[in-house]
Amino acid sequence: MTVDERVPVLEVRGVTKTFPGVIANEDVDLVLHHGEIHCLLGENGAGKSTLVNTVFGLYQPDAGSIHVRGEQVRFGGVSDAIDAGIGMVHQHFQLIPVFTVAENVILGNEVTSGPFLDLNAARERITELGTRYGLKVDPDAKVGDLSVGEQQRVELVKALFREADILILDEPTAVLTPGEVDDFFSVVRSLVDQGKSIVFITHKLREVLTVADRITVLRGGRVAGTADPSSATQQSLANLMVGRDVVFQVEKGESAPAEVRIAIDGMSVEDDRGVLTVNELSLKVRAGEIFGVAGVEGNGQRELVEAVAGMRPKVGGHVELLGRNATKLSPREITELGVAHIPEDRGKHGVVGAYSIADNVVLNRYHHRPFSRRFIRDRQAIASEAETLVERFDVRTPGVDVPIQNLSGGNQQKVIVARELSGQPGAILVAQPTRGLDIGSIEFIHNQIIALRDEGAAVLLVSAELDEILSLSDRIGVLYRGRLVGVFDTAETSREQLGYLMATGAASDAEASVV
């Protein structure tokens, strides 16, 4: 294929796409040049996925046109887009866990020799693609056994296997840990160095400024502006994205800690494979304070929160919640005590995707008055509660009977926050509250958590984002291999000190005061 480098490899002109009741894209232009990383930036719900899904042939545009290498195209479906050399890695992976990497890669594009699958040829290509682009994957590993980062590499290999030279990556970093993000960026760079062109979707400003050659910002379905990373700043991009001035620093007053509401004493917890992941951990959270648990992911955060919430058995120790022994209580009993829980995994625990917003709002109190009387659900009462909360928590949705899976992640999370915080909890477990969310939603959720603290709730916050921990917490504990290796007052610690402790588990020169 000869490449005229002046003709854009992909050009979107005036594309409009509506869904019933929503204009997802309106008159959107996008120009992708050869060998360029073009960042598509925008808050959740801005229409980024819709735009690239249209480019990928999943939707037909209502108006406008798409041009590939100067020629206008009309894709009847995904296979047309693939034939045109476009590959896409979706926000949610499309892999089959029980198949091996090689089987997944060739799926839909089977290399055969006679009537048989030629897996050997596929394996060789996968290995070759892997070395060429730094995408190391074992062709014979079962996809279900791979980490999220590895699965993403499989998706990329799958696209490259189909000879894609325009790659569309929909929020590829949302699911990655900070370390994996760095690896991922070097893969992306090696891809463009070897002639691929990339549309990279994200809402993380730091990332945009690191990798982009060109930036297009979407807001409310329209192009809010384009920017050049050399002249743009995080602040200018954030303002474009949100449409107003954004405050990066959370405003928060002094805490006024009162009685102990969450008391964990020597608790030990195992993970799903039976490995001791939380090891005789003790901590106390008082009413009116936010206790932040910092740590590299996988050091027992998930097990810690799930065990306190009653969703995972403890193999040792005691938990007291709001003055009651809660060691052996079930999730329902703990909720009824007045302990709320914003779970780490939104899709797995936090919502039932196929349910309406209304049903998700009452997911853990559907059996209480006024939502149910004598075992009969009162849909009117449920809907009106949902309407109140949607209004109060600024959930952007056409209505409360919309399946929650149609909302953006930020809006789904707001529904969860609304459900958990509106019940006036005395204590709350908050796990990764803003993962994958946009600035506007993050700001909103942070303020809600602080407001709850100011009303006197005890907050146990677990987050992989050190910035989040630092800006919200009154006290910070560092979790390392299932133990708290240090507890500090936020004012008396620093990013560097915590970072060192998170990485090594040992205090450097600073004194750690253990509670």
Added chain:
Amino acid sequence: MGESDSLQGKIVKAWSVQPVLVPLYAILLSFIVGGVLIAIIGVNPFEAYWALVRGMVGSPDRVAASIARSVPFVGSALALALAFRAGLFNIGAEGQLLVGGILAAWVGTFSFLADAPGLVAIPTVLIAGAFGGLVWGGVPGVLRARTGAHEVISTIMLNSVALFIVRWIVNSRDPVILRDTAASVPRTEQIADGAVLPQLVDSEPNLHFGLFVMIAVAVVLAFVIARTTFGFEVITVGTNPNAARYAGINVNRIIVSSMALSGAFAGVAAASEVSGTNQFFQPGTFAFIGFDGIAIALLARANPVAILPAALLWGSLLAGAPLMQQEADVSIDVVRIIQAMVLLFVAADAIVRYLFRVRDQGGRHIDATNAGWV
């Protein structure tokens, strides 16, 4: 990561596309395939189908017979439907019918029922049947909840266990257990007269009050699923068991209770047959009613109310087939083939959506079986 990963989740998602149209197309398609088959064996398919239709609804008696044939299918289909909503495949209606049926027949012969009024005797027999099914459905539920044993495997096993146990109970002459030794075929004794469901039409088979019993059960189940907290719990467990646990729902309790209730539906259907049709229990009369229930429930997309017309179609076809054989010389088995086709097209309804170009509002195909490169 949540619900869409499970098989049920995918099936339900595919079902959400044109839930009425696709099953109707599946039926149409099956008749077309059946017609081609009939033509191949040298019979005019229109004549054969005309005979079939007259066999189904050609006279008031035939209509009654068609309805009568359909009644037990309602129960066996509901047995699949409720469990399905909880994310479970209850393949055990066959066994649940047998256990419910024999219990109903046994209780029906209790001496205290001999003089009891129908208002006492009939519910007693129906409850006995429901209880038998409840136990036989509850056991795989408990196994699933306690040990993780997959309900498909355990219900299939329990079907065989039930069949051999009831055969022994009914066949054995030494010792005599429940066999009516005076009868020429292996069957239980007649139940008390007061325990016999009121008869509506003296067709072949006869139409009895069990019709209303099964309609009531279906309507109640529809209400339970749509409006009660229990229904909400069942569907939450079925769509996203992790979220259900997080929400404080006792997932194991829901698994056990929905399997047990499912079994009870099959048990009631069996009791209604024992009490309304034969007045005794004979294992052979229940053969395939449980398995056909699976097809009917899937055709009706596990919707309790939709099960009523689906069961009616099923029973009518079986009732009408003999006339087709008599008049057009087309084997009854052709109807069985059509029914198998319906199940096939309903299970693989991507075929139907493709052939009839059925799409969802967003204009994209959704496939349960094929979620490849999209």
